[in-house]
Amino acid sequence: MQERDAALLGKLARWRAPLGIALALLSAVYAWTVWSAPIDSTQGVIQKILYVHPPLAYGAYLGFVLTAIGGALYLWKERELWDQLAVAGAEVGVIFCTLMMVTGPIWAKGTWGHWWSWDPRLTLTLLLWFVYASYLLLRGFTEGGARTARFAAVYGLLGTLLIPLNYFVIELFQGRAMHPENLERGSLGDGMGWPFLCGNLTLFAAFAYCVLMRWELEMRRAWLADRAEALSGGGA
Amino acid sequence: VSYAIAAYAITALTLVGYIALLSRELRRLKGGC
Numbered sequence: 394m395q396e397r398d399a400a401l402l403g404k405l406a407r408w409r410a411p412l413g414i415a416l417a418l419l420s421a422v423y424a425w426t427v428w429s430a431p432i433d434s435t436q437g438v439i440q441k442i443l444y445v446h447p448p449l450a451y452g453a454y455l456g457f458v459l460t461a462i463g464g465a466l467y468l469w470k471e472r473e474l475w476d477q478l479a480v481a482g483a484e485v486g487v488i489f490c491t492l493m494m495v496t497g498p499i500w501a502k503g504t505w506g507h508w509w510s511w512d513p514r515l516t517l518t519l520l521l522w523f524v525y526a527s528y529l530l531l532r533g534f535t536e537g538g539a540r541t542a543r544f545a546a547v548y549g550l551l552g553t554l555l556i557p558l559n560y561f562v563i564e565l566f567q568g569r570a571m572h573p574e575n576l577e578r579g580s581l582g583d584g585m586g587w588p589f590l591c592g593n594l595t596l597f598a599a600f601a602y603c604v605l606m607r608w609e610l611e612m613r614r615a616w617l618a619d620r621a622e623a624l625s626g627g628g629a
Numbered sequence: 630v631s632y633a634i635a636a637y638a639i640t641a642l643t644l645v646g647y648i649a650l651l652s653r654e655l656r657r658l659k660g661g662c
Binding site: 427438441442446449488491492495496499500502503599602603607609610613614 | 632633635636639640643644647648651652654655658659
């Protein structure tokens with residue numbers, strides 16, 4: 394590991410404790426605001442899933458964008474730590490995407506009466522999940538190295554093309570999609586803005602915390618593998 | 630109500646479980662450093 398990478402590793406570890414405390418505090422406020430949020434007159438309590446489902450979607454998008462940024466920086470700078478950031482973004486993004494695809498159908502079952510519909514947004518979200526789950530499989534089943542990292546970087550960059558399509562597909566289908574429209578300023582009822590804001594802040598903090606830990610983990614694994622290789626090479 | 634509780638419980642348990650796994654793995658690797 395280069396000296397500047399070791400310095401970054403130290404910084405990541407130092408950020409973790411304050412971020413963890415912020416996450417714990419935010420979680421308590423978030424729970425309180427969701428609990429005390431007004432009950433929607435049309436949907437009832439199930440509408441409160443709105444305070445968790447879209448923030449999970451933003452986390453998933455952010456994870457996949459990080460994968461693209463990490464991949465692009467790796468292709469440009471050829472420093473392993475950017476490839477490690479790409480892996481961290483993909484894994485956390487897939488977890489957030491999975492949770493989005495679990496909370497969405499729970500809401501759909503209670504509101505539409507069925508778990509799933511081959512609606513354009515739902516179908517594209519499933520495709521997005523498969524694209525990044527495949528990215529993780531690719532990373533898990535190959536031995537690593539520069540060639541895999543380069544291929545994964547290009548794959549991760551191309552995958553992000555699905556994100557704007559996934560977000561704007563409801564507008565493209567102009568009212569023919571089953572999924573509710575994207576939230577806009579003023580589209581939430583009275584008293585629903587705070588829990589939604591708290592949901593976004595808390596899940597963003599959770600996302601950042603997970604990415605920092607996963608990135609640090611990937612860097613430490615690579616460092617240990619390098620050290621083991623150096624030791625075995627030295628002993629030969 | 631149970632649908633909403635299920636959505637929040639699954640999200641919270643998954644994220645807490647994932648963070649716990651990452652922490653354990655980091656501790657293990659730090660022990661090896």
